[in-house]
Amino acid sequence: MRYAHEVDKVRAAEQALMARLPDGTLMARAAAGLAAVCARLLPRVYGARVVLLVGGGANGGDTLYAGALLARRGARVVALRAGTSVHEGGAAALRAAGGRLLPPDATGEIDTADLVIDGLTGIGGSGGLREPHATLARRASAAPATLVACDVPSGVDASTGAVAGTAVHADVTVTFGTHKPGLIIDPGAAHCGVVELVDIGLGADLPDPDVVAARPDDVRPPEPGPESDKYRRGVVGVIAGSGTFPGAAVLAAGAAVRGGAGMVRFASDAHAVELVRQRWPETVTRVVEPGPDVLAEIGRVQAWVVGPGLGGGERAEALVGAVLASDVPVLVDADGLNAVSRSDALRRALLCRDVPTVLTPHAGELARLLRVDRDAIEARRLEHARRAAVELGATVLLKGSTTLVAELDRPVRVNPTGTAWLATAGTGDVLSGLVGALLAGGMAALEAAAAGAYLHGLAARLASGREGREAPISAEDVLRAIPDAFRTLD
Numbered sequence: 001m002r003y004a005h006e007v008d009k010v011r012a013a014e015q016a017l018m019a020r021l022p023d024g025t026l027m028a029r030a031a032a033g034l035a036a037v038c039a040r041l042l043p044r045v046y047g048a049r050v051v052l053l054v055g056g057g058a059n060g061g062d063t064l065y066a067g068a069l070l071a072r073r074g075a076r077v078v079a080l081r082a083g084t085s086v087h088e089g090g091a092a093a094l095r096a097a098g099g100r101l102l103p104p105d106a107t108g109e110i111d112t113a114d115l116v117i118d119g120l121t122g123i124g125g126s127g128g129l130r131e132p133h134a135t136l137a138r139r140a141s142a143a144p145a146t147l148v149a150c151d152v153p154s155g156v157d158a159s160t161g162a163v164a165g166t167a168v169h170a171d172v173t174v175t176f177g178t179h180k181p182g183l184i185i186d187p188g189a190a191h192c193g194v195v196e197l198v199d200i201g202l203g204a205d206l207p208d209p210d211v212v213a214a215r216p217d218d219v220r221p222p223e224p225g226p227e228s229d230k231y232r233r234g235v236v237g238v239i240a241g242s243g244t245f246p247g248a249a250v251l252a253a254g255a256a257v258r259g260g261a262g263m264v265r266f267a268s269d270a271h272a273v274e275l276v277r278q279r280w281p282e283t284v285t286r287v288v289e290p291g292p293d294v295l296a297e298i299g300r301v302q303a304w305v306v307g308p309g310l311g312g313g314e315r316a317e318a319l320v321g322a323v324l325a326s327d328v329p330v331l332v333d334a335d336g337l338n339a340v341s342r343s344d345a346l347r348r349a350l351l352c353r354d355v356p357t358v359l360t361p362h363a364g365e366l367a368r369l370l371r372v373d374r375d376a377i378e379a380r381r382l383e384h385a386r387r388a389a390v391e392l393g394a395t396v397l398l399k400g401s402t403t404l405v406a407e408l409d410r411p412v413r414v415n416p417t418g419t420a421w422l423a424t425a426g427t428g429d430v431l432s433g434l435v436g437a438l439l440a441g442g443m444a445a446l447e448a449a450a451a452g453a454y455l456h457g458l459a460a461r462l463a464s465g466r467e468g469r470e471a472p473i474s475a476e477d478v479l480r481a482i483p484d485a486f487r488t489l490d
């Protein structure tokens with residue numbers, strides 16, 4: 001797992017470590033790591049033009065010391081001071097190494113630089129960048145120089161990834177001690193470029209992470225063994241589709257088949273059932289009307305998926321209500337989520353469940369569930385995913401530019417796979433069927449949701465093609481690539 005810690009935890013760990021070390025040791029480690037990455041990025045250090053953007057805090061201090069190290073190797077280093085005062089020791093080190101400090105209006109230096117280091121704000125930054133920081137951030141982001149952010153791209157909230165106004169667009173971010181959530185969650189993540197972690201020795205002082213991102217060997221879907229049969233591998237029940245949206249049913253049922261379920265039971269109205277039967281003859285289908293015994297009519301399952309393409313109205317509410325009253329894990333998606341948004345009774349049913357529920361909203365659906373603005377969700381995804389997990393009593397998979405999975409008292413999972421090409425109709429239906437199969441296979445809710453998001457994002461990448469040569473993909477293409485995604489796991 002890749003671990004990320006919020007600012008208060010980073011500061012506490014730094015304090016604990018600093019108390020055992022001579023003054024200035026951590027800053028020296030950070031600066032050395034930053035300078036080493038910059039030196040690697042330059043064709044040659046000697047003679048390179050390096051510009052430092054220096055704010056008034058320790059982030060500026062790290063940057064000045066790194067600049068001094070590059071100046072000692074022959075780089076021509078100038079620092080533009082944005083703070084009213086800058087780190088004294090760092091400024092003295094830069095001068096002693098032959099570097100110069102200039103006022104912030106010397107912005108022409110940025111346009112001719114080979115490399116710019118952004119040391120305006122780090123984990124101490126808060127709110128939108130003020131002037132002259134904002135102007136320097138804009139100018140550096142637009143300049144041809146390689147732009148390296150020290151610890152955090154200035155203007156990005158390190159704990160959340162929120163960006164309130166201007167923020168640096170870095171090519172590389174060199175971060176210290178541990179990842180910060182804001183470096184792996186959008187919109188902040190999109191400002192980081194490549195993130196390099198420099199070890200400054202914080203390890204033993206860091207508590208449990210706030211946010212984690214899986215590496216390939218962290219994803220372990222259930223594997224069939226010698227004694228597996230279709231029932232032991234997990235039966236998933238999919239209730240999806242309607243006369244208006246039958247396609248969602250075909251995609252969700254297909255993803256449940258491809259996701260490794262031992263058997264898929266599919267139930268809906270006659271039209272959706274007919275389409276699913278034609279496309280997925282391996283499913284066991286049943287035409288149902290909402291009623292008190294609807295689940296018994298469909299048969300026993302180990303997990304339910306309800307919602308894709310159900311449409312609005314009472315039918316959707318009744319079917320979601322029936323599934324929420326069951327005693328097996330449930331995944332609610334799409335129109336199922338909208339039914340929960342409309343109905344206080346369904347909300348109560350959700351909170352009363354004592355078996356896991358996974359909700360898979362995109363930002364618009366979550367906005368309706370939480371009764372907040374969609375823009376607020378997009379701007380502060382981490383906060384809203386966590387809040388939804390608490391308020392709705394469920395494992396919440398928030399889809400979008402960075403997919404998050406939140407569950408009460410657990411580190412939030414950030415999905416590292418995926419591609420912008422995934423933003424197309426029907427891919428959410430594929431995700432819900434896939435996660436449903438993993439739930440039916442016995443994975444815990446958080447693991448199933450995170451593994452499903454991982455495999456889904458990977459399938460989309462495999463379908464869209466090699467990096468730099470991608471092509472548009474359909475939900476059907478993602479569905480077809482699911483087996484390839486499984487094959488890439490160790």
Ligand SMILES: NC(=O)C1=CN([C@@H]2O[C@H](COP(=O)(O)OP(=O)(O)OC[C@H]3O[C@@H](n4cnc5c(N)ncnc54)[C@H](O)[C@@H]3O)[C@@H](O)[C@H]2O)[C@H](O)CC1
Pocket residue numbers: 014018026027030055056057058059060062083120121122123124125126127128129130131133150151152176
């Ligand atoms: N503590 C250590 O030993 C280590 C710290 N490292 C580096 O230190 C920074 C954190 O430094 P800190 O002084 O706490 O804060 P910053 O430099 O990030 O920012 C404070 C600075 O910025 C001004 N400011 C805040 N918000 C804004 C804004 N919106 N617009 C303009 N200016 C703003 C504020 O007034 C202060 O002047 C950490 O990121 C590391 O880089 C190293 O990790 C080594 C160990």
Ligand SMILES: [K+]
Pocket residue numbers: 059118119120121122149150151152153154
């Ligand atoms: K910075």
